[in-house]
Amino acid sequence: MIEITGLTKVFGADGSIRALDNINLSIADRDIFGVIGMSGAGKSTLLRCIALLEQPTAGTISIDGQPVQGLKNAALIKMRREIGVIFQGYNLLMQRTVIKNVMFPLEIGRMPKEAALKRAMELLELVGLSDKAQAYPSQLSGGQKQRVAIARALAVKPKLLLCDEPTSALDSLTTRSILDLLKEINKELGVTILIITHEIGVVRAICNRVAVIDNSNLIEMGETSEVLEHPKSDITRLLLGQTQGGDR
C-alpha cells in the first residue's frame, strides 16, 4: 500500500542536515508497522513526509500506487483524507469540547451537523469516551486526550493512521490501553497503522513488522519476531537492551 523509494530529506540552507538518506521500505495494507530509532534518527521526518507535511528532497512515496508528491487541489485534499495522524502532544483544540474536537475535520469536510454529531458520538463510543463528550481537553487525562485524538483522526475514515510517539507521555498501563485500542482499530476497521517510537516495548506489543532507523539510514527491517529474536545490528541490540553500551 505504501511504497517508499530512495527517500532523502535534507535541511538547512546548504543542505548540511541529512535527516533521511535513501530510505526504501514498503508497508502492506493492514500492517501495524513500527519505525524505531534513537532520538534524532529521522523518524519524525519520515512520518512527516508520509503525512504530506514535509516535502522530500529526493525519492518517492506512493500510496496505493499513486505518488503523493506534486498532488494539488482536489487530489491533495482527497489524499490527505486517507491519512490520519496522531502526535505525542495530542494537538487537541483546547477551546473546544471533546465532541467538537472530533467533529472538527467533519465540519471542514462540510458534513451536515447532525450527521457529523452522530459520527463523532460513534467514534467516542469506539474509543470509550462517550461520557466525556461535553468535557474540555484540560479536564482529561493524557490517555483520554490521546483517545480523543485517535477518534478525531478516524473521523474522515482514513485508510492509514500515522502515530508519532503516541504513548511516550503516558504511564505503562495507559500505554497498554492505547496500544490495545490501536490494535482493535487495525483489526476491526482495517486501518493500516504506522507507529514511530523509541520504545521497543511498543513494537513488541503491537507491530507485525518493524524498521530500525539510525542516523538517517534504514538499518534493518522485517517481521517483528525475526528482528527482535535475531537482531542484525548493534543499534537494534542497543534498543533491545541487549548490549551493555560502550560498543557504539
Ligand SMILES: Nc1ncnc2c1ncn2[C@@H]1O[C@H](COP(=O)(O)OP(=O)(O)OP(=O)(O)O)[C@@H](O)[C@H]1O
Ligand atoms: N525543520 C528542521 N530543520 C532543520 N533540521 C531538522 C528539522 N527537522 C528535523 N531536523 C533534523 O533532522 C534530524 C532528524 O530529526 P527527526 O525529528 O526526524 O528525528 P527523530 O528520530 O524523530 O527524533 P526524536 O525521537 O528526538 O523526535 C535531526 O538532526 C533534526 O535536528
